[in-house]
Amino acid sequence: MSSHRRDLAFAALTLALFIAVTIAFPGFAAPRNLAGLLDDTAILILLALGQMLVILVRGIDLSIAANLALCGMIAAVLDRTWPGMGVGPVLALTLASGALLGAFNGLLVWKLRLPPIVVTLGTMSIYRGAIYLLSKGAWVNENEMSRGFLAFPRSEFLGLTLLSWLALAVAAVFVFGLRRSRLARDLYAAGGNPDAANYSGIDAGRMQFIAYTICGALAGLCGYLWVARFAVAYTDIALGFELSVIAACLIGGVAIAGGVGSAVGVVLGCLFIGIIRSSLPLVGISAFWQMFINGVVILVAVLLSARQREVKRTILEVRT
Amino acid sequence: MTLTGIRKSFGGVRALESANLDLPRGAVTALIGENGAGKSTLVKILSGVYQPDAGEIRIDGNAVRIGDPQASRAMGIGVVHQECLAFDNLSVAENLFVNCQPARRGLVNLSAMRAQATAVLRDLDADFDADMPAGRLSIAQKHVMQIARALAHESRVLIFDEPTASLSQRECAELFRIVHKLRDAGCALLFISHKFEEIFELADRYAVFRDGVSVSAGKVNEVTGDELIRLMVGRPVEQLFPKIETTPGPERLRVDRLSRAGEFEDISFALRSGEILGIYGLVGAGRTELAQVLFGINEADSGKVTMDGDIALVPEDRQTQGSILPFSVAANIALPNLAALAPHGWCRSRDEAQLARQWIDRLAIKAQGPAQPVQNLSGGNQQKVVIAKWLARRPRLLILDEPTKGIDVGAKAAVHAVTSEFARDGGGVLMISSDLPEILGMSDRVLVMRRGRLRGEFTREQATSEKLLRAASHA
């Protein structure tokens, strides 16, 4: 199945889920509720797009949520120390610090050829620990954050929050860029066949480095967005969120073997998970089930893609 | 293009000592040499993957430095690699233009890319189009794609690294047609091959490498096959097919209407002790798949197999299937014999080393000793280790899948001698090979497979190249 057809099929499935929930709870499709759904899913979309690049080049980033939390704390501490500095510098600094943390992962994977799972499992706990060192274990609360800092992701434009617009904009850049930019085509090539990529003058390791750096930058940006949106920063924010991100990528059709995946699929994957998450309270299931459902989603996705990978047997001529 | 005094070593190992090569325009130069003669290293230097330690490369008289693959491409050097370097996840058009897409300000111009790809494919009369995902192409089509890739970059020097190793007769003919077309268009072509028939059919000039040194070069029509072999090996070769005549004994293997969906169908034959049964066919005819079912790697969907005694399989790819490269000779030989070496589960290294030493002597494996890692052995000796580990089990049935593919002439003769002895001592051999001289020289009987079915059976007396070829290709 080509990735285009898979996206269509998965879009139909997501739509069916949406319709089913709407039939049971007509209020679900209200514009207000949909805007809320998008707002709730925006950060997941941003992170999953970053994670997708990493998986495309045969990596995985388990440290993505810890990166988010650390950059969120950096943003919160900055804002507390210099409340008047405005949103611009905060955005720039979180992007930069996130990119740096991602680049550290990428550097280890590229230059030392270390297995991504081991590297990011390690940095995941290093980054978490660093939050504690930075905050000395304390929380940064709403009353310590400046108004501009808090308002940015929540301000509305044409009925959607700025956070939602940001996610849509980044998604659009990904949809267009993955198809048309040379960098993205190099990423696909390096993920599809690293040896052949090296023969074509593409340094597959450098591509991994770039993917981790972009992924880190997005995670850093989301750190600020998360902290401002929920108006609190502490060591354990977004704990385990990397699993939701990975689930969204895998159900969205990103192949763990590398080289295959589309931005449209990933966004659909995020919406799929978002719809499930927001309909849980409607059907009376506690939020504690969310993680379990993520697990089911991951396993179903990887089992399905393993089925697809089965070797084609095509020696016998087809009888007509 | 000329190369003079190219030298390259890895660690302490000299891969190229002093290599000279002359590639004139409008001519096909055949590069021949045993495995380990330095051919692959030379290809990698020309494609910019390795840097030579010393020596000079000149194109049109100007000395050049090929710093990386992109530089190589920019100088008009195109390589058709032995192992197909294709991006299965990308379309054919994207494969042709990986890392050099027609682009403006970093954005790929998709329609220009498609148009250029289509034009090149049309020039080559390719039977696939630019939008096809490369993952759906056959191996031969992927080779054509690599040639198209070289042409798309207007390469003036084209290097073919054993391109025919996995092509059928018809696909080879198609490839040769393209090669001649390119030659007539004024390209300089380098053709690396193990097959002499090909060299005489295709090449205008030859160059022989031995142990990293160029030992001879000249015009193909001024040399004979025997001379080339002598130049390659540096000594005359003993009998290549030391076939021992045997009288077939009791039946060892009976295969009855065996089928596996999508791979092969309705296969029936019998194999007797003392017999070498050749299975000829083109690559992709379903022979390897049949062998893997007989050995038990995969299961058949229907049909019956009866065998008398233990079965062994020397698989097609000795490096990934046949042996564990970083492990020692002793550990490799011990692996299928662990149950015999350690009947109660307890292993003793001494027993393993002793078993290995015994087989190193018996098959004249060139190794420092049982502890040497298999990856440090030459291809032929690696293959001997694979054979040894199975013969040590004393099987009654031996399946050999392309037993001499890519190994040098000396090792080839040794493998054939072992095979003959095994049959003489009462074993039954099933020998899968795409090498016609080998099939004709070794087999008592030949079965021919095509597209998953048996298409003919010939006795040793009946079998000729023409008959086998006709049965194996579409008659």
Next chain:
Amino acid sequence: MKPANLLRWESMLAVVLVFEFILFSALSPYFLSVDTLSDATFNFTERAIVALPLAMLIIAGEIDISVAAIIALASVAMGLASANGLDTAGIATVGLGTGFLAGCINGALVTIGRVPSIVATIGTMTLFRGAAYAVLGDRVLKDYPETFAVFGQGYLLGPISIELALFAVFAISFGVFLHRTRWGRTIFAIGANPVASRFAGVAVNRYRFALFALTGLFSGLAAVLLTSRLGSTRPSIAQGWELEIISMVILGGVSVWGGKGSIPGVVLAAVVFGLVTFGLGLMNIPGIVMSIFTGTLLILVVAVPALVNRSRENRR
């Protein structure tokens, strides 16, 4: 499988261990007492008991990052069993059984489902931990029978706890199994080249399945010990342990690429690791900071040999 290199790695660990002893006894006058040392062993025994089978799994070229989640799931299962009135033996059986079943699920996903073990166990990690949260929410189970405490709090002989004794017995059995039997040899072969092993007649998937099941079973055992020691179950029990257990294995010289490693190395690494944790605890350093240490250690242990190789390559 170069014995000389392994030996060097293990003697390096031994040197680190001696250094730790000297450092901690200099820092704390109470360190070199039998009671303190006996207490210190609790810092690694439970994790190390999982590290043993996990080492074999990693040597065989696979990985299981769901081990901590299995511990949580097994602990929840035991809590429920206890709430339903099972006795101590029954509770322990439930814990072991849950771990074993969870391991079988991992094994089935990898062998029958043909899912790479990294993603398969990321999935089951989420699933098992998620199941623990789903069942328990924010509740705590702590109605365990008094006799249940024996596993995690009991002593076999003087200062030797039952946990330590179990670890010692398993360390020796695993070491003998891996290094002295043909099944152990086969595990190394599978890790070095699974395809060639299959072509050598090895039932590779059967080994893989068994190793996953074994790792699950021992995670269940760790759950019994941990739950018994703490006397309570929360869904967040053993959070982050997968990192520490994998770190122990890698620190023990097991190659993340499979095919290389030794049980003595893992045992030494477990003790080194446990003592560091204990020492940092003595200095009142909080757990989250220790995770920085663990993460750094894990990366350093894989990075340093890679760096050495790189510089060696460059010198050529």
